[in-house]
Amino acid sequence: MDKALEVEQASKRYRNGCGVDRVSLDVSKGEIYGLIGLNGAGKTTLMKMIVGLLRPDRGEIRIFGQRVTDRFEHAIRRVGCLIEAADAYEYLSAYDNLKLAARFYPDLPKSRIDEALERVGLAPYRKERVHGFSLGMKQRLGLASALLSEPQLALLDEPANGLDPEGMAYVRQTIRQLAREQGIAFLVSSHLIHDLERIADRVGIMHGGRMIRQGKVSELLKDGRSLEQFAVSQFQAAKEALAYA
Amino acid sequence: MHSYYAGTLNEMEKLWKRRAARSFLALAILIPTASALLTAFFRGGSGLLAGLGSDLPMRMLSLYTFALIPLFLFAAAADSFAGETAARTLKLMLVRPVARSKVYASKVTALAAGIALQLALVWIASTAAEWLVSGGDAAAGLRDSLIAYAAAFVPMTAIGLIAAFAAQGFASGAGAMSLMLVAYAAAKALPLAVPQISAWSVFSYTNWHVLWIGNGAPAPKLLNAFGLLVSYGLMAYAAGWMRFERKAL
Numbered sequence: 145m146d147k148a149l150e151v152e153q154a155s156k157r158y159r160n161g162c163g164v165d166r167v168s169l170d171v172s173k174g175e176i177y178g179l180i181g182l183n184g185a186g187k188t189t190l191m192k193m194i195v196g197l198l199r200p201d202r203g204e205i206r207i208f209g210q211r212v213t214d215r216f217e218h219a220i221r222r223v224g225c226l227i228e229a230a231d232a233y234e235y236l237s238a239y240d241n242l243k244l245a246a247r248f249y250p251d252l253p254k255s256r257i258d259e260a261l262e263r264v265g266l267a268p269y270r271k272e273r274v275h276g277f278s279l280g281m282k283q284r285l286g287l288a289s290a291l292l293s294e295p296q297l298a299l300l301d302e303p304a305n306g307l308d309p310e311g312m313a314y315v316r317q318t319i320r321q322l323a324r325e326q327g328i329a330f331l332v333s334s335h336l337i338h339d340l341e342r343i344a345d346r347v348g349i350m351h352g353g354r355m356i357r358q359g360k361v362s363e364l365l366k367d368g369r370s371l372e373q374f375a376v377s378q379f380q381a382a383k384e385a386l387a388y389a
Numbered sequence: 390m391h392s393y394y395a396g397t398l399n400e401m402e403k404l405w406k407r408r409a410a411r412s413f414l415a416l417a418i419l420i421p422t423a424s425a426l427l428t429a430f431f432r433g434g435s436g437l438l439a440g441l442g443s444d445l446p447m448r449m450l451s452l453y454t455f456a457l458i459p460l461f462l463f464a465a466a467a468d469s470f471a472g473e474t475a476a477r478t479l480k481l482m483l484v485r486p487v488a489r490s491k492v493y494a495s496k497v498t499a500l501a502a503g504i505a506l507q508l509a510l511v512w513i514a515s516t517a518a519e520w521l522v523s524g525g526d527a528a529a530g531l532r533d534s535l536i537a538y539a540a541a542f543v544p545m546t547a548i549g550l551i552a553a554f555a556a557q558g559f560a561s562g563a564g565a566m567s568l569m570l571v572a573y574a575a576a577k578a579l580p581l582a583v584p585q586i587s588a589w590s591v592f593s594y595t596n597w598h599v600l601w602i603g604n605g606a607p608a609p610k611l612l613n614a615f616g617l618l619v620s621y622g623l624m625a626y627a628a629g630w631m632r633f634e635r636k637a638l
Binding site: 192195196197198199216217218220221223225227228229231232233234235236240244245247248249250289 | 402407
């Protein structure tokens with residue numbers, strides 16, 4: 145099984161009419177897939193459907209061949225995610241937050257918690273309550289939590305949110321390294337399109353809940369434009385198409 | 390099964406690390422002890438305080454099942470469901486390899502464990518305090534009080550399951566707590582205006598344990614009340630589970 149993630153015609157409609165409309169994508173092992181879109185494009189909704197926080201109205205989602213809706217526990221076992229915001233139990237320490245997550249993986253050694261905190265630079269604060277953490281520290285903790293179980297598929301929604309330049313560089317480097325060396329598949333959404341351009345193998349551009357374009361970064365940018373320029377042109381075209389419709 | 394066990398450990402740890410829950414547990418020791426000391430202080434007097442000392446475990450049980458355990462349950466359920474939704478921490482467990490049904494079962498199990506722990510602490514503290522302060526035969530009434538405390542677990546669990554269902558309908562922990570308290574007070578007061586309601590209201594059975602003291606109530610009456618409490622509990626569990634399964638985060 146080469147595909148880590150397969151989304152087929154997934155749809156979700158909220159009461160306000162927004163959501164995701166017949167989106168399909170796939171991510172292979174070791175691939176970094178960037179998700180680009182304006183606010184409300186449906187990126188987070190799509191990610192929530194993939195990890196079972198939202199049930200799709202239609203369509204099918206498979207993780208390593210297992211349907212999320214039918215075999216959730218098996219499907220999600222090899223997934224790590226950071227979705228919407230790096231939320232944590234504020235009354236618990238950084239270590240205890242990860243300990244709660246680690247309990248669901250019986251084969252995970254306890255030392256992995258300290259390794260994860262070390263990796264994101266939170267080891268000196270392991271016993272401190274999250275309540276006193278800055279946004280950047282919470283984001284680092286969220287990343288540690290997402291990568292704690294040594295997942296084979298990682299979903300990161302705005303992973304650089306709240307991070308300083310050093311933190312952003314660290315996130316880029318970590319994603320690239322884990323994808324290349326350990327074959328982890330990444331689905332990463334970000335408004336930092338320059339960052340995505342530097343790390344993503346493929347990107348998907350979403351607008352109004354639909355996937356309006358996807359492909360290899362190298363192929364999409366043949367004419368020398370930056371990914372940001374390309375994405376903005378796609379948004380513009382989608383808006384114009386909607387206006388004419 | 391492992392994921393249910395892990396979830397239950399997590400829920401208990403979260404409950405334990407909340408200051409409110411630890412305060413409730415501390416009170417479970419302090420209130421019986423203070424009551425026994427007050428009794429000793431006023432021993433020989435007359436009226437209410439003199440009467441406090443007699444059968445302290447049963448008096449404490451009535452106080453706890455009427456007010457303090459329901460209060461604990463509303464606070465814990467509000468925090469575990471509405472509070473976690475508001476703090477956006479509910480998703481932290483739901484994106485792990487554990488089915489929602491097991492997360493819900495874990496949360497409910499933690500509430501039940503909280504009830505059991507409080508009952509155990511109150512029983513131990515009140516029995517020990519009465520024995521130390523009043524002296525006398527330590528074994529006297531022990532069997533009755535033990536049965537009564539065990540019986541009290543049933544209606545308290547039913548109320549806990551109702552709280553777990555109700556708390557999911559609120560957007561904040563504070564809102565859930567306040568409204569559940571008001572609803573509970575109303576449910577307790579309603580039979581005063583409409584006496585027929587007390588026969589089928591689960592909230593009228595918080596003192597169910599008194600039916601078990603001494604020779605106890607006739608078996609059919611006990612069975613009838615037990616059936617009603619279990620039915621309420623099962624309905625509340627099923628409804629709460631369904632609500633939890635459908636929750637969009």
